[in-house]
Amino acid sequence: MNLRRYRSIIGIIVAMLLLLTAVNPALGMVNVTDEPQPAGQQDAEYAYVRFSDPPIASYDGTVNGYEKTKPSKGQKINLTSPAAKKYGNRLEAQRDNYKKWLAKHLPQVQVVTEYSVTYNGLGLKLNGASLNDIKAGPGAVETGYSKTYRKTMSRSTGLIDAPPLWEALGGQADAGAGIKVGVIDSGIDQAHPFLQPNAGMEMPEGFPKGDERFTSNKVIVAKVFHQDPWQTAQAVESHGTHVAGTVAGKAGTMPTLGNSPLSGVAPGAYLGNYNVFPGDVDSAKSLFIAKAVEEAVADGMDVLNLSLGGTPHKGADLLDMTVNAATEAGVVVVISAGNEGPGNYTVGSPGTADKVITVAATTNSHTFAMFLENAALEGGRTLATTGTDGGKVTEPITGELDVWSKYAGGDSLACTPISDTPLAGKIALIQRGSCTFTTKINNAAAAGATAVVIYQNVNAAPIPMSSDGATIPAVMIGKDAGALLSELSDAQDHTVTITYPPSEENVEPNLVADFTSWGPTPNYTLKPDVAAPGVNIYSSVVGGGYEMYQGTSMAAPHVAGSAALLLANSRKHNFEWGPDEVKAALMGTAVDATGSVLGVDAIDPLKVGAGIIDLERATNPAAMAFPSSLSFGLVRPVGNFTYEMVVTLTNPTDEAQVYQIQGDSNVQVSEESIMLEPGASSDIIVTVANRNAQTGTPELVRGYITVTSEAGDIRIPYLYVIDYNR
Numbered sequence: 001m002n003l004r005r006y007r008s009i010i011g012i013i014v015a016m017l018l019l020l021t022a023v024n025p026a027l028g029m030v031n032v033t034d035e036p037q038p039a040g041q042q043d044a045e046y047a048y049v050r051f052s053d054p055p056i057a058s059y060d061g062t063v064n065g066y067e068k069t070k071p072s073k074g075q076k077i078n079l080t081s082p083a084a085k086k087y088g089n090r091l092e093a094q095r096d097n098y099k100k101w102l103a104k105h106l107p108q109v110q111v112v113t114e115y116s117v118t119y120n121g122l123g124l125k126l127n128g129a130s131l132n133d134i135k136a137g138p139g140a141v142e143t144g145y146s147k148t149y150r151k152t153m154s155r156s157t158g159l160i161d162a163p164p165l166w167e168a169l170g171g172q173a174d175a176g177a178g179i180k181v182g183v184i185d186s187g188i189d190q191a192h193p194f195l196q197p198n199a200g201m202e203m204p205e206g207f208p209k210g211d212e213r214f215t216s217n218k219v220i221v222a223k224v225f226h227q228d229p230w231q232t233a234q235a236v237e238s239h240g241t242h243v244a245g246t247v248a249g250k251a252g253t254m255p256t257l258g259n260s261p262l263s264g265v266a267p268g269a270y271l272g273n274y275n276v277f278p279g280d281v282d283s284a285k286s287l288f289i290a291k292a293v294e295e296a297v298a299d300g301m302d303v304l305n306l307s308l309g310g311t312p313h314k315g316a317d318l319l320d321m322t323v324n325a326a327t328e329a330g331v332v333v334v335i336s337a338g339n340e341g342p343g344n345y346t347v348g349s350p351g352t353a354d355k356v357i358t359v360a361a362t363t364n365s366h367t368f369a370m371f372l373e374n375a376a377l378e379g380g381r382t383l384a385t386t387g388t389d390g391g392k393v394t395e396p397i398t399g400e401l402d403v404w405s406k407y408a409g410g411d412s413l414a415c416t417p418i419s420d421t422p423l424a425g426k427i428a429l430i431q432r433g434s435c436t437f438t439t440k441i442n443n444a445a446a447a448g449a450t451a452v453v454i455y456q457n458v459n460a461a462p463i464p465m466s467s468d469g470a471t472i473p474a475v476m477i478g479k480d481a482g483a484l485l486s487e488l489s490d491a492q493d494h495t496v497t498i499t500y501p502p503s504e505e506n507v508e509p510n511l512v513a514d515f516t517s518w519g520p521t522p523n524y525t526l527k528p529d530v531a532a533p534g535v536n537i538y539s540s541v542v543g544g545g546y547e548m549y550q551g552t553s554m555a556a557p558h559v560a561g562s563a564a565l566l567l568a569n570s571r572k573h574n575f576e577w578g579p580d581e582v583k584a585a586l587m588g589t590a591v592d593a594t595g596s597v598l599g600v601d602a603i604d605p606l607k608v609g610a611g612i613i614d615l616e617r618a619t620n621p622a623a624m625a626f627p628s629s630l631s632f633g634l635v636r637p638v639g640n641f642t643y644e645m646v647v648t649l650t651n652p653t654d655e656a657q658v659y660q661i662q663g664d665s666n667v668q669v670s671e672e673s674i675m676l677e678p679g680a681s682s683d684i685i686v687t688v689a690n691r692n693a694q695t696g697t698p699e700l701v702r703g704y705i706t707v708t709s710e711a712g713d714i715r716i717p718y719l720y721v722i723d724y725n726r
Helices: 014-015 082-105 131-135 163-168 237-249 286-298 318-328 437-446 479-486 552-574 578-589 615-619
Strands: 042-051 110-115 119-123 138-153 182-184 219-224 272-276 283-285 303-306 332-335 357-362 366-373 382-386 395-402 427-431 451-455 474-479 495-498 503-506 530-533 538-539 546-549 624-626 631-635 644-650 658-663 666-669 671-674 681-688 697-708 712-722
Touching: 014 272, 042 131, 042 286, 042 318, 082 110, 082 119, 082 237, 082 552, 119 286, 131 138, 131 712, 138 272, 138 286, 138 318, 163 474, 163 552, 182 237, 182 286, 182 530, 237 272, 237 332, 237 538, 237 546, 237 552, 272 286, 283 286, 286 303, 286 318, 303 697, 318 332, 332 503, 332 578, 357 552, 357 578, 366 474, 395 451, 395 479, 427 437, 427 479, 437 474, 451 479, 474 479, 495 538, 530 552, 530 615, 530 697, 530 712, 552 578, 578 615, 578 712, 631 681, 644 671, 666 697, 671 681
Parallel strands: 182 272, 182 303, 219 272, 303 332, 332 357, 357 530, 395 427, 427 451, 451 474, 631 712
Antiparallel strands: 042 119, 042 138, 110 119, 138 283, 366 382, 366 495, 366 503, 382 474, 395 495, 538 546, 624 644, 644 681, 658 671, 658 697, 666 681, 697 712
């Protein structure tokens, strides 16, 4: 149902097509290399074509002779039903007709993927043909180039309040049992100790699927999606294995660091490996990601996690429509917001899709770190995190600190080499920014340095660095400590010591991360939806080890695991929750971030959506709002226009409730108080009340509508954009 009710839409559609001409790319995993990586770029070699009929997951029964295949609210799609098979045959006939036309008119074009469940179309390798060429085929209504996407548990489970729900589900070890979570990423190391099945965990009926060499009674699917036919589903790069550990790592697993056992959010859940970044591949085409989504839905996954992203764009393309259709099929889809913050309009695609749950990142409560010691520092020491592989510190280091900028004409970043070896035998001090950590470290090594200290360029805690390929060890420290060390006088002691081994240290939790992407989307809709821990997340990596990663890639699996727990709980109590209910429960009950690493407003829907998820509250929400956030789009500051949206408020409790609904100075509500019996619903009209633009640039007006009752409270974030020039 379309919940928007604009009384006057003259000019609105045109206005919605306007977009700021410059938006930053958004990635799903924090760029711990510090390299500005392009994402979401068009690939003129591969394209897609869409046909007019909706896919099976979205078909509502409007074609004569074909029954509805879209599942009812709270249900999953049944692809084996007679209706789904009959309608699927109709879509197949459309594709076959188009393929016959291709063979005759464009024989050089190859069909590389076919879609029917979550998208109705084909993926093509053009081999010199153009978009206009392929759009001339029978039934084609849209074409576009494939885009490129990149990859975007220690105490973090406590920060989202998972333990009470574990208890409600019969204990931590099996929490989430029976739920299947598809991880569309770089594969899952099924042999990892953190990803072993619980005692008594059996392969569900109809599984395993895919390459059984890489499956287990825990990882029940292993499939690969890539244009190179020799690639396999095996996990080579660790990103997907790290994500999988956060989703469903085995409770009680002892890691290599720290004294506390690890657990995923939903330890009892099954995992599906849908590898779109096989081998050493670091980017994936939207054609193959969309196919992975479609197969995951067809395989019966209950939840999908996509910790990946690309450049946001106007409208909806292949991948946006695919993930939206997956939710219509009854699957909860969770996507990372991106790591191109701070700054508005930086949420990445497909996290811009309206039906999915898009996740921002907040800080964890601890890290594993060493210390850098020098007499000039407060207390004589400061926290220091190290790099990976070549850049990792493996023993104590002591030496004389020297500042890179002294030999580089004032440049502190070390992105460009300097001549000779003026840093011979010394430890180089370099500022973060502009190029990869590996580039900085190796430039310092070429100048004679024996180690590197990199200091933050923002007021944020030091992070573990990705420094694969570095030739000397390195650590990161905070901005203030780095600035102090860079200004040591000749009379002061320049000797520094890097301690070893690392220890577990507390840091401030629930702060909005400095890198997390901000909304709105290019379509002026509100994203992200919620936030979760995404900094210093300790989880599994390929080969049996553990590493700390950070990024919205690490925040998303906290929400995917949470969705698995909520679905398991709803099945236990016969709630029949689906994607809409899970999203409503997580958003409505989310709580405020306590602050921001950057010092900006942390209670802001454009940074954290509804807030940080709280599983104990989400298990028994006092109310549910559909939709769970309100995006009015562009509004005019003058003229006789009324901008309204309808939100349906539902009482999910066992008792009648009187709800008090309160807007603010920017929005008005049609009902300030309503009484709802258990299971009952009522529509509330929300109207834009303040259109007084203060500047000549678009104003992003956002806030929260609150709903309170004796059972508790929820809130509904909203957004509208006042365009002074409309």
